[in-house]
Amino acid sequence: xxxxxxxxxxxxxGCVIVAIRDDLDDREVLMxxxxxxxxxxxxxxxxxxxxxxxxxxxxxxxxxxxGSMAQMAHMMNARTIxxxxxxxxxxxxxxxxxxxxxxxxALNADRAMSLILxxxxxxx
Amino acid sequence: MTDESWTVALVRQSDVAFARQVAMKAMTAIGxxxxxxxxxxxxxxxxxxxxxxxGHGGAITFRVVGIGLHRSVVGECTDRGPxxxxxxxxLKDGYTTGSGLGLxxxxxxxxxxxxxxxxxxxxxxxxxxxxxxx
Numbered sequence: 001x002x003x004x005x006x007x008x009x010x011x012x013x014g015c016v017i018v019a020i021r022d023d024l025d026d027r028e029v030l031m032x033x034x035x036x037x038x039x040x041x042x043x044x045x046x047x048x049x050x051x052x053x054x055x056x057x058x059x060x061x062x063x064x065x066x067g068s069m070a071q072m073a074h075m076m077n078a079r080t081i082x083x084x085x086x087x088x089x090x091x092x093x094x095x096x097x098x099x100x101x102x103x104x105x106a107l108n109a110d111r112a113m114s115l116i117l118x119x120x121x122x123x124x
Numbered sequence: 125m126t127d128e129s130w131t132v133a134l135v136r137q138s139d140v141a142f143a144r145q146v147a148m149k150a151m152t153a154i155g156x157x158x159x160x161x162x163x164x165x166x167x168x169x170x171x172x173x174x175x176x177x178x179g180h181g182g183a184i185t186f187r188v189v190g191i192g193l194h195r196s197v198v199g200e201c202t203d204r205g206p207x208x209x210x211x212x213x214x215l216k217d218g219y220t221t222g223s224g225l226g227l228x229x230x231x232x233x234x235x236x237x238x239x240x241x242x243x244x245x246x247x248x249x250x251x252x253x254x255x256x257x258x
Contacts, residue, residue, distance in 0.1 A: 089162060
């Protein structure tokens with residue numbers, strides 16, 4: 001397990017999972033991105049799950065990080081899924097003009113895991 | 125309450141995060157809705173970041189205006205930068221002189237109830253953002 005600030009990064013069944021703690025400054029956002037990319041390479045991950053449920057705001061900087069994370073992971077053959085986006089955050093991102101094209105989303109980490117692992121997990 | 129104000133110096137990146145926290149506190153103080161809070165704090169984040177990156181630093185001051193249900197938060201951000209040469213261009217989606225997305229200034233304008241910007245080469249740039257509670 002590694003950490004960025006107090007956001008722990010864990011890998012479960014080839015999925016790199018991070019729950020971003022609230023209020024990262026820009027430097028911490030970039031550090032987290034670096035750590036995620038390194039972890040994806042280290043464990044040869046199939047997917048990255050970024051839980052942003054505790055984020056009250058996602059501005060253009062954090063939004064861009066989510067987008068580039070998805071692109072980088074894609075080039076390393078891993079899928080990135082953002083989970084837990086608050087409704088107010090979604091509305092704000094759209095008004096900002098950031099639609100996060102190319103970033104997959106899911107309701108929660110459970111669903112994201114099933115998406116990444118595909119049919120290997122049977123729905124209960 | 126009405127004459128209370130909070131000022132955050134904007135010098136380094138971590139100050140932008142602090143400005144967001146203070147903006148959130150001010151919006152919470154007037155009983156703002158979740159969506160209003162998120163929009164205002166996001167706008168503050170964009171404007172405060174601009175002041176740090178392009179404006180050679182500055183400060184943002186928040187105060188609560190109005191009474192009762194008609195209260196709103198006003199944020200005034202001033203920087204020490206070179207000013208904005210072409211304001212119309214700067215407010216266009218996708219225009220940037222730096223490495224960003226060019227959505228910060230134009231996006232911030234859409235997120236608040238009132239957005240004023242004054243800029244000159246001598247006195248830098250001042251952005252005023254206002255958001256009501258509802």
